[in-house]
Amino acid sequence: MIWLVMVMTGIFTFGTRFVMLTGWVARGLPKWLIDALGFVPIAVLTAIIVPAVLIDPATEQIIVTHNARLYAAIIATIVALLTRNVIATISSGLATLWVLQWWL
């Protein structure tokens, strides 16, 4: 079953990359659709980030205080806004997490 799902989603994903190269959609996409698709990365990635930061994997509850991942995420967000650099963001976030986990 897992192989079927992998292949089906793979085909769909290829479809999203290939569809406009087929020439079937001659006039291009309508403006409202282009506008809507422009929000996909922000909405999808935020939906992955926020629970990964705030939900405690053990208890499945939201934790705000004494949450090292939250502080690491805040530092990483500041670094991301200041530097716009992926490596700087990942390393500052991981470094903050390690420091908080090991020394506090």
Added chain:
Amino acid sequence: MTDAPAQRTATAEFWLGVRHELPLQLGVIPFGLVFGILGLASGLTSLQTILLSSILFGGASQVVFAQLWAAGVPPLIVGGSVSVVNLRHVLYSASMAQYLAHLPLRWRILLGYLLTDEAYAVSIKRFQDGPKTRYQHYHLLGSGMTLWVAWQISTLVGVIAGTTIPESWSLSFAIPLTFIALVAPSIRRRADLVACVVAAVLSLICQPLPWKSWIIISALGGIAAGWMTHYHTSKNTPTDKNPRPR
């Protein structure tokens, strides 16, 4: 790209694509490593983890796939959630069409498969700013193949090394950190912020819903909220038509 001759050879275009794509691998390789580790941790086999990187070939969607599959989510919800994550590629495909539409089918299939965020980013720049040449599509072949090779190798290394890296390193946290690096600088308009906040709130309050359906619900909710805000703002301020510079 400034000192470019009017007609480059196919090989020159290919290597230019490779050269433009290489710096981005600094962000791609750690992500691939972490995905390799995460795939195994989610209960996928080594083969499944490795092949997911070539079948789906999209970092965020592979992470969602592994997490949902590990949680025992019904296949249809897995497929639906992964598909929503990958919908953005339609935009890349649409904006590439004018440069690739004349190519033979086998070329369009190959370049479509290689059309990822990172390859799109460098090659669309070359198509828009560089000279129009007969072999310019080789640029996308170069950037796309560079990313493909880096992604496959880093996934493979992650799968091999995965078992030796202690859990306490919290390396899987590199995934949300990578996404923070992508999302934070991309929030430029009020509508972007609304999409972000709505997706964030929904992703928390929808946690109790079955099948991890919070992923697809908060994604669609965020898109809808952003789009409605955008529509509302642009209707009220018709003079502000120029997109903001990046």
